[in-house]
Amino acid sequence: MRAVLKSKIHRAWVTDSNPDYIGSVVIDRTLMEKADLWEYEKVTLCNVTNGERWDTYVLPGDAGSGEVSVQGAGARLCMPNDCLIILAYLLSDKPVVPKMVLVDRENRFVEYLSAEHHLTEREGVRVVGGKP
Structure with missing residues (x-):
């Protein structure tokens, strides 16, 4: 068995960070569904x-809502607009x-996004997928 990527939300923006909560990341339910993420599912957050x-x-x-709110100790590793x-x-x-969303x-x-997409320039940021 191998650990492989199942879901990705690319270039999400932190809307809030709250270190006084037990932990987690709160994500807009619509984005969770589009990315096939479950409640309480383990995720890795990469702060670009x-x-x-x-x-x-x-x-x-x-x-x-567009909410991406980082809670608990992870809130010390990011801030709104990261x-x-x-x-x-x-x-x-x-x-x-x-x-991949x-x-x-x-x-x-x-x-x-898909692996078949090529690198393009969008809003000054190189991303995978889509048309220029």
């Missing part, structure tokens, strides 16, 4: 802004096609 990486679990936020990549993995003995600056769904 400062290079930090840590694991936590997902809690659902209000659908359509850019994150949110990753979830699974164990498999076969290749897996991950659900690109969001805009308000954490609204833009498009699904």
